[in-house]
Amino acid sequence: MNRHGRFASRYLDRVMMGQTAPGSYIVTALAPPDDQVSLKPSTDALPSAWDPGAIRLRTVNEAVAHAVGATVEALEHYRSSGSLAGFESGVVDGISYEMTNAIIGIATNADEADLTIEWDKASTPPVNLENHFEFRASDVPTLTQAAIRLAEDQSTAQVSIIGRVHLLAKKQAGSPGVFGVDALQSTGPRKVRVRLADEEDYHEAIRAHEEDLAIQVSGRLEKEGNLSWLYDATVIRTLGSLDEYEASRRARSESNTDQLDLF
Structure with missing residues (x-):
């Protein structure tokens, strides 16, 4: 993005x-x-x-x-x-x-x-x-x-992650901001630190945290020790309340399980 x-x-x-x-x-x-x-x-x-x-x-x-x-x-x-x-x-x-x-x-x-x-x-x-x-x-x-x-x-590792904002680092002057995400996807890292490319996205992360919204972010994934970082990241969108997103995800999963594999 x-x-x-x-x-x-x-x-x-x-x-x-x-x-x-x-x-x-x-x-x-x-x-x-x-x-x-x-x-x-x-x-x-x-x-x-x-x-x-x-x-x-x-x-x-x-x-x-x-x-x-x-x-x-x-x-x-x-x-x-x-x-x-x-x-x-x-x-x-x-x-x-x-x-x-x-x-x-x-x-x-x-x-x-x-x-x-x-x-x-x-x-x-x-x-x-x-x-x-x-x-x-x-x-x-x-x-x-x-x-x-x-x-x-x-980028050789540009990824998109959907999750819950669980940590907001205090924003420093001249820095776009950093926050943590608990991923809701079944694959990839479970926790990611997000370093934004654009400071206006930090306000969207705050809103997602305060209103308990699922958020989608994209950036360059790098591993540093035990921490996964998403650099030059962008907030793509918010996806509604966490409860609604989880319910929708479970419904899709159950629907896929019920389908017959004919081939």
């Missing part, structure tokens, strides 16, 4: 999307260039004009266009060389596991997938940025290989 996933969600909340017509395969997304999205969650419906943690949507739009263009260049490099090196070197330009998977979703089963960007006519168009990109279903195997390679580069 991307550590900036919540920022991406706030960005998408500002974007208006819809089909051009019922049944159409053409989807239009309007991202108002002068609107803003905050780097941190806010209780306000919209970030204020003076918010130092706000970024113009136009800036995000240009970054996305740059990343898509880098992905296209990496695909072209693969077609000519058979090497995924273009994807690895293009990480600095925005190529990522998430980007490759997003394009896979666009290109799968498509004779041709077209992505066109129309910049706000009231502003000067960005320099050295393409505004038209094409992908084919034949690109999907290459993108899939690239996604696997990028995931391997990010």
Whole structure:
């Protein structure tokens, strides 16, 4: 999971999307260039004009266009060389596991997938940025290989754990925070210390602890002595009350046990 996933969600909340017509395969997304999205969650419906943690949507739009263009260049490099090196070197330009998977979703089963960007006519168009990109279903195997390679580069032991927050270490200034999780899964470590990548996730861990909620976290698993640590971790979501989660898990387990193995 991307550590900036919540920022991406706030960005998408500002974007208006819809089909051009019922049944159409053409989807239009309007991202108002002068609107803003905050780097941190806010209780306000919209970030204020003076918010130092706000970024113009136009800036995000240009970054996305740059990343898509880098992905296209990496695909072209693969077609000519058979090497995924273009994807690895293009990480600095925005190529990522998430980007490759997003394009896979666009290109799968498509004779041709077209992505066109129309910049706000009231502003000067960005320099050295393409505004038209094409992908084919034949690109999907290459993108899939690239996604696997990028995931391997990010971590050799990236795991997701569901559990109960049982320990909250006192948060230190400049530190995103640390907490302990009792895992509810049947496999993997039973207890994990979680060191967060983003400080806003610490508040979600506090809420899960106070409200007795099951929580899902993802990060790089490492063993240090008798302790299991999850580094650069992200809180994916809370999964409702612990009692409800446990009841649902037992029901699924019993349901699977009752099924007949016919083959």
